[in-house]
Amino acid sequence: MAAITYEHIKTCKQSGARLGRVHTPHGVIETPTFMPVGTQATVKTMSPEELKDMDAQIILSNTYHLFLRPGHDIVREAGGLHKFMNWDRPILTDSGGFQVFSLSEMRKITEEGVHFRSHLNGDKKFLSPEVAMEVQNALGSDIMMAFDECPPYPAEYDYVKKSLERTTRWAERCLKAHARPHDQGLFAIVQGGMFEDLRKQSAAELTSMDFPGYAIGGLSVGESKQLMYEVLDYTVPLLPQDKPRYLMGVGSPDALLEGAIRGVDMFDCVLPTRIARNGTTMTSQGRLVVRNAQYARDFGPLDPECGCYTCRNYSRAYLRHLIKSDETFGLRLTTYHNLYFLLELMRKVRKAIMEDRLLDFRDEFFAQYGLNDN
Numbered sequence: 001m002a003a004i005t006y007e008h009i010k011t012c013k014q015s016g017a018r019l020g021r022v023h024t025p026h027g028v029i030e031t032p033t034f035m036p037v038g039t040q041a042t043v044k045t046m047s048p049e050e051l052k053d054m055d056a057q058i059i060l061s062n063t064y065h066l067f068l069r070p071g072h073d074i075v076r077e078a079g080g081l082h083k084f085m086n087w088d089r090p091i092l093t094d095s096g097g098f099q100v101f102s103l104s105e106m107r108k109i110t111e112e113g114v115h116f117r118s119h120l121n122g123d124k125k126f127l128s129p130e131v132a133m134e135v136q137n138a139l140g141s142d143i144m145m146a147f148d149e150c151p152p153y154p155a156e157y158d159y160v161k162k163s164l165e166r167t168t169r170w171a172e173r174c175l176k177a178h179a180r181p182h183d184q185g186l187f188a189i190v191q192g193g194m195f196e197d198l199r200k201q202s203a204a205e206l207t208s209m210d211f212p213g214y215a216i217g218g219l220s221v222g223e224s225k226q227l228m229y230e231v232l233d234y235t236v237p238l239l240p241q242d243k244p245r246y247l248m249g250v251g252s253p254d255a256l257l258e259g260a261i262r263g264v265d266m267f268d269c270v271l272p273t274r275i276a277r278n279g280t281t282m283t284s285q286g287r288l289v290v291r292n293a294q295y296a297r298d299f300g301p302l303d304p305e306c307g308c309y310t311c312r313n314y315s316r317a318y319l320r321h322l323i324k325s326d327e328t329f330g331l332r333l334t335t336y337h338n339l340y341f342l343l344e345l346m347r348k349v350r351k352a353i354m355e356d357r358l359l360d361f362r363d364e365f366f367a368q369y370g371l372n373d374n
């Protein structure tokens, strides 16, 4: 029995989006799904109990960060990431390639791997397919990502082609280094930038190696949303129907809807947790910056249509006061709401697929939420 299997439930007759389940050793994930990001073994300010209250079915953590601190050996000695952070549902770990480029200085890519300096203390470090697999093995995540290179955006055609070919060779090395295929699934990451023929090449090379799931990398890196949707239009159909498809780094309401409509099953993004910490919230009426003066005497709920703990028990005035006063409880309340909002949105997406009306749902949602940059 493979560690990760995909169960297709139905395809929306109106949009082509699909309803499914991903089966993992730590439980089932209903898709399309949004995965809260817990980069350093915690979804910032949330307890595992609160994440379960809102029915987060899987969370993300990160090889790069845990490799640097506390070190994967400590997590291994703790019994793995599930035990270390007291989370008994599925965990997906990113492989670290992308974070090396988005966080560290002084990096040098070779065929062997990437030499870089830690962004924490400048120590010289090295990540490679083999090291990334050893670290994820120590973390014990249910879904591991292959070690890849995410080209910068924009990037020249020749650079992107050479980069995707190395990513394919690195994916092969990850497969060879994969010690526990029966209790950890390894997803490959399709690259190819914004070039249709290179996306085709990357997808063909990786799907010929039969991974249990495929991620679409190299997006949400500064390109316009229209360009991202264009790349999805021709990349998603290249991936197998009977495997999960994961779009990395995407998490605004509009992008989640447009991605689901195009057949994406899994999403992750720091957006909801990151903006919550500066008092910006996602509500059914669009973005609401609750720290703004206009809410000083607004004793209504953050979002009148939301049933979450924050919206049932506290007012906008109180949230504004806490955020302005730098009270940690304020960050917890806005984070709880933002995550609940996106998880609730995905529940509504799954219901709309079941009822063959996802395009109608998208139009209704945008009419209320607004097309503003959310």
Ligand SMILES: CC1(C)O[C@@H]2[C@@H](CO[C@@]3(CNc4nc5cc6c(=O)[nH]c(N)nc6cc5[nH]4)OC(C)(C)O[C@@H]23)O1
Pocket: 094, 095, 096, 097, 098, 099, 102, 145, 148, 149, 150, 189, 216, 217, 218, 219, 220, 221, 248, 249, 250, 251, 269, 270, 271
């Ligand atoms: C949208 C938002 C709010 O998310 C923030 C910030 C900037 O974009 C993000 C999200 N975009 C994103 N694209 C990715 C592509 C890959 C990839 O090709 N390979 C691998 N292994 N992991 C990836 C992770 C990715 N995350 O990336 C960082 C830099 C992690 O911060 C995130 O804007």
Ligand SMILES: [Zn+2]
Pocket: 302, 303, 306, 307, 308, 309, 310, 311, 312, 337, 340
């Ligand atoms: Zn709420």
